[in-house]
Amino acid sequence: MMLPNKLNVTCLVSIGMHPLSRRARRAEQDARAVELGLNLAESSQHQLSVVHAGELTSEAEFALSSYLGMGLDELKVLSIPPQLDITSALTDYVRSIKSNLVIMGQQTEQGDSSAMLPYLLAQALSIPVVRGITEIIDIDNTRQHITLLQALPRGQRRQITGSLPMIICIDMAAKAPRQSAVGKALSGKITPVSVNLTGLDPVAVKPMLTATVRPKRLKLIKAKTAAERFKAATAKATNSGGKLVYDPQQGAQAIYDLLKQEKLL
DSSP states (O other), X not given: OOXXXXXXXXXXXXXXXOTTTOOXXXXXHHHHHHHHHHHHHHHHOOEEEEEEEEOOOHHHHHHHHHHHTTTOSEEEEEEOOTTBOOHHHHHHHHHHTTOSEEEEESSOSSSSSGGGHHHHHHHHHTOOEEXXXXXXXXXXXXXXXEXXXXXXXXGOEEEEEEESSEEEEEOTTSOOOOOOOHHHHHHSEEEEEOOOXXXXXXXXXXXXXXXXXXXXXXXXXXXXXXXXXXXXXXXXXXXXXXXXXXXXXXXXXXXXXXXXXXXXX
């Protein structure tokens, strides 16, 4: 089947969280995904739609308006309560609009196991998924292929080619998003989309545990040469607080006190 000249591109966005103030904001990776989608729509006249799945609260509406400020005319919100899984709802929506290319971040800035969402969507839609993308180099509608630039460790880049439709996850090394303008945010609109909630699975509730202080590591002697290793093995202890214990019970108590002192217990 030949793809149309104008692709149906879908950007999936989430609500981010500022690392210091913990306030809602646009997510950095998702903003880069929208930037890539806008550049694709402006240069090749492809149809771009931006979708968010979640509950539309006043705080969420404020954060989503930052995406509208990038130049979007409309942002659609799949109204789903936070206690329900969004995977099947997003799968049905992407399938219904016949999206040829889905662009999203690699993970969200809040929530559990968000990095699994691209792979769950790809498995449900039976399409490939590629992560770490920084740029779309070319789209060949005749061959139904897309050429991408993928970020690798240590600043390296790799050019890869895949078949459409596809899900691509944007890396932080992609082009920085444009600044959000207040005027454009006010002119855009957020459109709620009703979702059938009967078939959605509940989110598994995981217990939250209080973080504990990491144990203090014992000081290790790093000897590189043979002479340094011999010196470390034959050197006498500099502290004078040690004592020789013959009784097993007293020895066990001394070891226990040392571990408590070093905060290993």
